[in-house]
Amino acid sequence: MSKTSKTVLAGVLMVAFLAAAQSATALSVSGSTTVLPFGAVCAEEFNAVQSAIHVSVTGGGSGVGIKNVAEGNSDVAMASRHVKDSEKEAYPDEEFVEILVAYDAVCIAVSQAVYDAGVTDLSQEDVQAIYNGDITNWADLGGDDARIYVLGREVGSGTRDTFNEMVMGSAEAETPGVTTNHGSNAEIKTAITRSxxxxxxxxxxxxxxxxxxxxxxxxxxxxxxxxxxxxxSLARDLIMVTYGEATPEARAFLEFVTGDDGQVIAEELGFVSIN
Structure with missing residues (x-):
């Protein structure tokens, strides 16, 4: 085949690919940054095995995802907590439908220097005292004499709600001991490793x-x-949510996520399979 023929063929294939992509039904998924890596890889694999639906995935937090599906800005929400009663009351026209997609846990992590100094296990009472501002120095917990740098999550985070409910006693708990709040799990990880x-x-x-x-x-x-x-004790459900009955496209994606292929992805990413 001549160079010119190869160029023409490449152009034809590209046009065909773009036409196929444009004809695919778009499916928007948004929400929890905890579920985000799982949702993103599932979308990539799902998009690769069929061409009728193109799934795009963004973060923003559980609350954002749930708000997005209720207001029609997303087709599926990702959440690291269950839908709140207040959210159900705010959007009463349809029912939120929750689909369990994996199990996870809220983990308490510390800087390597803190761990090496001997702080390797904390009770619920200890963690409550740190986040309430009652304990502010690692020396009070068997560590070095250093002020505790306390990291929390911003409002709207499902991980924040789960932590507050399971550890602090209420999803609406105040945490006056927090030094800085962050928007994602990745930001928390970076802040801990740099401190x-x-x-x-x-x-x-x-x-x-x-x-x-x-x-x-x-x-x-x-x-x-x-x-x-x-x-x-800090295990939790990870879910995906639709507002009202799922569309056929959303149902197809959710079946992939909860099926064998999706659950293999969950385990590869460090989640616990629902199977």
Whole structure:
């Protein structure tokens, strides 16, 4: 084949590809930054095995995702918590439909220097005292004499709501001990690794790669095994949500996510399969 023929053929194939992409039905997924890596990889794989639906995935937090589906800006929400009663009351026209897609856990992580100094296990009372501002120095918990750099999540984060509910006693709990709030799990991870006196909370898959030190909570360290057997008390459901009945396109994607292929992806990313 001549060089000119090859160029023409490449152009024809590109036009055909663009036409196919333009004819695909767009499906928008948004929400939890905890679920985001899972949703993004599932979308990539789903888009690769069929051409009728093109899935795009963005973050923003659980609250943003739920608001997006209720207001028609997304087709599917990702959430690291269940839909709140206040959200149901704010959008009463349809019912939110929750689909369990994986299990996860809220992990308490500290800077490597804090861990090396001996702070490897905290009780619920200890963590409450840190986030309430009652304990402000690591020396009070068996560590070095250093002020605790306390990291929290911004309002709208499902991880924040879960932490507040499970650890602080209420999803609406105040945490006056927090030094800075961050918008995502990734930001919390970065802040902890760049500090020598930090503590923060984030999803399991953000600590399994070895870059962070997850401490034990009430004597139990977070792991796939302790989540499965129920011994780690900060385990949680990860869900995807539609507002009203899912469209055929959304249903197809959700079946992929909860099916064998999607659950393999969940496990590869450090989540616990629903199977």
């Amino acid at each position: 020598d006196k930090a503590i923060g909370y984030l999803g399991l898959n953000y600590v399994l790669d070895g870059d962070l030190v997850a401490i034990a909570f009430e004597g139990v360290s977070p792991s796939v095994e302790t989540i499965k057997d129920g011994s780690y």
